[in-house]
Amino acid sequence: MxxxxxxxxxxxxxxxxxxxxxxxxxxxxxxxxxxxEGQPPMYGDYEAQRHWMEITYNxxxxxxxxxxxxxxLQYWGLDYPPLTAYHSWLCGAVASRINPSWVSLHxxxxxxxxxxxxxxxxxxxxxxxxxxxxxxxxxxRLVYRNKDAMWERISLLGLLLLTPALIIIDHGHFQYNCASxxxxxxxxxxxxxxxxxxxxxLFALALNYKQMELYHAVxxxxxxxGKSVAGSGSxxxxxxxxxxxxxxxxxxxxxxxxxFLGSWDQTLQVVHRLFPFARGLYExxxxxxxxSLSVLxxxxxxxxxxxxxxxxxxxxxxxxxxxSWNLYETPPLSDSSWPWLTPPSSSSCxxxxxxxxxxxxxxxxxxxxxxxxxxxxxxxxxxQSSPCTLxxxxxxxxxxxxx
Amino acid sequence: xxxxxxxxTSTVVFAVATCLKLLLIPSYxxxxxxxxxxxxxxxxxxxxxxxxxxxTSKWTLDYPPFFAWFEWVLSWLAAVADPNIVKIDNLDxxxxxxxxxxxxxxxxxxxxxxYAVIQYCKWKKFDGDLQSFVISALVLLNTGxxxxxxxxxxxxxxxxxxxxxxxxxxxxQKHVQAAGLFALLLNLKHIYxxxxxxFFVYLLKHHCFSSTTSGxxxxxxxxxxxxxxxxxxxxFTLSFGPFIxxxxxxxxxxxxxxxxxxxxxxxxxxxxxxxxxxxxxxxATIGFSPGEGGSMTSGIVGEMKLQVLPSIPPVLTLIxxxxxxxxxxxxxWKKHNTCGLDFLHCLILCGYxxxxxxxxxxxxxxxxxxxxxxxxAMEDGRLWRxxxxxxxxxxxxxxxxxxxxxxxxxxxxxxxxxxxxxxxSSTLLKGNHLLQWELKSLDVVYTAGCVLVQIYCLFIHGVGxxxxxxxxxxxxxxxxTCALGVTWTWFLTITLYLAx
Numbered sequence: 075m076x077x078x079x080x081x082x083x084x085x086x087x088x089x090x091x092x093x094x095x096x097x098x099x100x101x102x103x104x105x106x107x108x109x110x111e112g113q114p115p116m117y118g119d120y121e122a123q124r125h126w127m128e129i130t131y132n133x134x135x136x137x138x139x140x141x142x143x144x145x146x147l148q149y150w151g152l153d154y155p156p157l158t159a160y161h162s163w164l165c166g167a168v169a170s171r172i173n174p175s176w177v178s179l180h181x182x183x184x185x186x187x188x189x190x191x192x193x194x195x196x197x198x199x200x201x202x203x204x205x206x207x208x209x210x211x212x213x214x215r216l217v218y219r220n221k222d223a224m225w226e227r228i229s230l231l232g233l234l235l236l237t238p239a240l241i242i243i244d245h246g247h248f249q250y251n252c253a254s255x256x257x258x259x260x261x262x263x264x265x266x267x268x269x270x271x272x273x274x275x276l277f278a279l280a281l282n283y284k285q286m287e288l289y290h291a292v293x294x295x296x297x298x299x300g301k302s303v304a305g306s307g308s309x310x311x312x313x314x315x316x317x318x319x320x321x322x323x324x325x326x327x328x329x330x331x332x333x334f335l336g337s338w339d340q341t342l343q344v345v346h347r348l349f350p351f352a353r354g355l356y357e358x359x360x361x362x363x364x365x366s367l368s369v370l371x372x373x374x375x376x377x378x379x380x381x382x383x384x385x386x387x388x389x390x391x392x393x394x395x396x397x398s399w400n401l402y403e404t405p406p407l408s409d410s411s412w413p414w415l416t417p418p419s420s421s422s423c424x425x426x427x428x429x430x431x432x433x434x435x436x437x438x439x440x441x442x443x444x445x446x447x448x449x450x451x452x453x454x455x456x457x458q459s460s461p462c463t464l465x466x467x468x469x470x471x472x473x474x475x476x477x
Numbered sequence: 478x479x480x481x482x483x484x485x486t487s488t489v490v491f492a493v494a495t496c497l498k499l500l501l502i503p504s505y506x507x508x509x510x511x512x513x514x515x516x517x518x519x520x521x522x523x524x525x526x527x528x529x530x531x532x533t534s535k536w537t538l539d540y541p542p543f544f545a546w547f548e549w550v551l552s553w554l555a556a557v558a559d560p561n562i563v564k565i566d567n568l569d570x571x572x573x574x575x576x577x578x579x580x581x582x583x584x585x586x587x588x589x590x591x592y593a594v595i596q597y598c599k600w601k602k603f604d605g606d607l608q609s610f611v612i613s614a615l616v617l618l619n620t621g622x623x624x625x626x627x628x629x630x631x632x633x634x635x636x637x638x639x640x641x642x643x644x645x646x647x648x649x650q651k652h653v654q655a656a657g658l659f660a661l662l663l664n665l666k667h668i669y670x671x672x673x674x675x676f677f678v679y680l681l682k683h684h685c686f687s688s689t690t691s692g693x694x695x696x697x698x699x700x701x702x703x704x705x706x707x708x709x710x711x712x713f714t715l716s717f718g719p720f721i722x723x724x725x726x727x728x729x730x731x732x733x734x735x736x737x738x739x740x741x742x743x744x745x746x747x748x749x750x751x752x753x754x755x756x757x758x759x760x761a762t763i764g765f766s767p768g769e770g771g772s773m774t775s776g777i778v779g780e781m782k783l784q785v786l787p788s789i790p791p792v793l794t795l796i797x798x799x800x801x802x803x804x805x806x807x808x809x810w811k812k813h814n815t816c817g818l819d820f821l822h823c824l825i826l827c828g829y830x831x832x833x834x835x836x837x838x839x840x841x842x843x844x845x846x847x848x849x850x851x852x853x854a855m856e857d858g859r860l861w862r863x864x865x866x867x868x869x870x871x872x873x874x875x876x877x878x879x880x881x882x883x884x885x886x887x888x889x890x891x892x893x894x895x896x897x898x899x900x901x902s903s904t905l906l907k908g909n910h911l912l913q914w915e916l917k918s919l920d921v922v923y924t925a926g927c928v929l930v931q932i933y934c935l936f937i938h939g940v941g942x943x944x945x946x947x948x949x950x951x952x953x954x955x956x957x958t959c960a961l962g963v964t965w966t967w968f969l970t971i972t973l974y975l976a977x
Binding site: 084087088090091092094095097098099101102103104105106188189192 | 497500886905
C-alpha cells in the first residue's frame, strides 16, 4: 500500500480529534461521584475545595489561614499555598455570580447539587485545558520538530493527556493537580529551551500552588545550577546568572505571599498549615517505603515523631543525591540533540524516589508525573506513568541511553 | 496479511468503545430506560398470552414478538441481578443495580455488531490494518450509537449488527442466509421495513431468476423462490404463530402500528416535513393568513399544526415514499451486472426515502441511513464526502435527545472526534486513489453554519433566561439545518447511484 501523503490539514484534524477525545474521557469520568459525595459530615476533597471558595470569597485575606470563629480550621482548613487560595477566590467569585448559595458563608457547608457539581467539574476542566493541555501541545511539537514526525507528535500528545492517574484524581476524585503539574510542565519547557528565568518563575508559581511540587524542586535547582556553571565563563558571570534566577524566584515568592508577610506569626501560621508534621509518617494508604514497611514493622509505634521526621529527611536527601549530581553534570543545551530528556527524567526519578521516602503524604499525591513519557517507546513510558508507580533504575538507564 | 489481524483490530476498537460506554453509565437516560425495564418485568412475570395486553405501565409492548422473547431471556438475568427489576408494579425503578444491569446488557449486545464488522472486514480482505481499523471505528464508535444506545438508552447496537450481517451475507451471495437474517430483524424491530423493498427486489432478481449471459431471457426459478419464501415464512410463523394461536393478531398489530397523531414527532426529525413545517412557520410569521388554529408563537414543545400550507394526510406520505424509492428500485432491477454493493447503495436510498417522507419519523431513524453508509463510504471518494456531510447533519440532529446540562459538552465531544476521523480517514487511505476527495467550499460553509447554530442552541439560548420563552426555537434551528444536510446528501447519493 502506498504511503499516505501528509496534507497540511491532516495533522490539524488529527490533533483536534485527539484533544476532543481526551476531553471526552474527562467529561465522562466527571459524571461519576466525586470524593465524599453524599457522605456527611466531612464529605471529601470536593467539599474541601468548595469550602475554600467559600472562605476566600467571604473572609478578608488575613483570616484565610487563621483559626477564627468564621473559619474553623478543623473543617477543611486551607493547607495549600497562597496561589491555590487566590484561585479558590476567583472560582468563588464566579460561583457567587451564578448561584450565591454555593458559597454563602457557613450556610453552604456540605452543599451538593447537580449544577454545582457541573460548575466544580468545569473549573477543573478549564484549568486542565488552559494550563496542562497547552503545555502538552507545545511539548509534543518541541520534542518532534521534524515535519514528518506527525504520528510521533500525535501519539505523544495523546499519551501525555490520557494518563489515567491525572484524569481519575483530578476529574474523578476531584483535585486541581493539573494546575501545579501544568505549571511545572511549562517550567520544564522553558528551562530546556534556555528560558531559565521564565522557567524559574513558572516553577516558583507551581510551588506556590501546591507544596507537593517540592518533589521537583531539587532537580530544578541542580539543573539550573549546573547550567549556570557550564554556561558561565567567569565567576562574575556565574554570580550574575544565579543572582538573576534567585531574584526571579524570590520575587515570585514575595508576590504570592505578600498579604501574609505582615507579621512573622502570620507567615509561620501559613507554613504550619502547609507542612503538618503532626499528621504523622503517612495517612491512609500510599505506595511508598514507609507505608509498605509498616505492614511488617510498625514504625509509627516504635519511633517518636521527631525521630521519624529526621529519618525521612535523611533518606530523602540521600536518595536524591545520585540523580541530582547527574543533573548538575548535564552538558548544556547547545551540545546534545536530546538534552531536555535528562532533566525531566531525573526530575521524575527524584519524584518517585521522594515519594518513596518522603515524610507524610497520603494517597492523593500528584500522579507520577506524565513528564516521564519522554520516550520513543510509548509502552515503557505508559508503564511508568501508571498510578503510584515506582520506577526501576533500569528504566532510568534507558533514558540516558536514548539517542 | 492474516485474517486474524482484522479480528484483533476490530476487537481492540470494541474494547476501547466498551471502556467509553462503561464510563457513560451514570449519564442521563430517557424514558426508554423505563420502557425496557417494564418489558423485562412483564415478560418475566406474565405468560406470553398477556404480553400484548398488559397495561399497568403506559409503556406498553410495541415491538414485535422476537424482541419480547429477547427481553424475556434478559429478564432471567435481571432477576438474578436484582429481583426488583422484574416486578411489574415497580414503576420507574431506577436503583443503581437496575441502571448497571440495563446498561451492561446494551453493551454486551453490541457484540453482535462487532461480529458483523469482523465478517465485513474478512469479506473485504483488506490489505492493511488501517482500513479495518477505520471501518471498525466508524461503526463501533459511531456517535449516533453512543448517543442513542448508551446515553439515551436503546438496543440499536445488536439490531444494526443483524442488519449489517445480513448485508454482508448478501455481499457474499449467501442469499438465503441474508433473507433469514433480515426476516429475523423485522421480527425484532419492525422499523427496518423501511429498507425491505431493496431486499425484496434484489433477492427476486438475483436468487429467483437465473443468471444470464447477455441476450438470453431469464428464467424464473420456482424452487429458489419457494426456498426463500419458506425461510421467511417460517421465521414469521415462529414469531407471530403463538399470537395467532391465541387469536391476538389484531391486538399485536395494533400495538406495532399505533395510530399516531402528528406529521412530525415532538422533536422534528430532519426530513422533508421539517422543511415543510418550517416554511409554514415562516409564511405564518411573515403574515400570510393563518389556516386552522394552533399557534407557533406559544413556543412550547408539542404537536405542531400547520397554519398556512395544506395539511398532509398519512397516505400521502406513503405515496411520496414509494415514489421516491421507485427510481432506485427500478435501477436495481434493470441494471446489468448488479453486485452486492449496488444492493447496499439501494438499501441506503430506501432508508433515505422512508426517512425523508415517512409519517411521524423519529430522528433516531437517520441511523438506518448512516450505519450502512459506514460500509459503503469506503468504496468511492464521492461517497466519502457524502458520508462526512451526512454524519455531521445526522449526529447534530440527535443532540436534542440529550437535553440535560451535563450532556451538553459530552455530546459535542462525542461528535467532534468522529467527524475528525471521517475527515482524516480518506486522506490516510490514499493508497486507494478512488478515495481522494477534497472538501468543497460548500461543505465548509454548511459545516460552519451547523456549528454556529449549535453554539447558539447549546450555549446562548436560554442562558440567563435569554429567549427562554421560545422553547422550540433551538429545536427548530437544529432540525432545519440538519434537514438541509440530509436532503442535500440524499440528492447527491441518488444522483451518484442513478448515474452509474
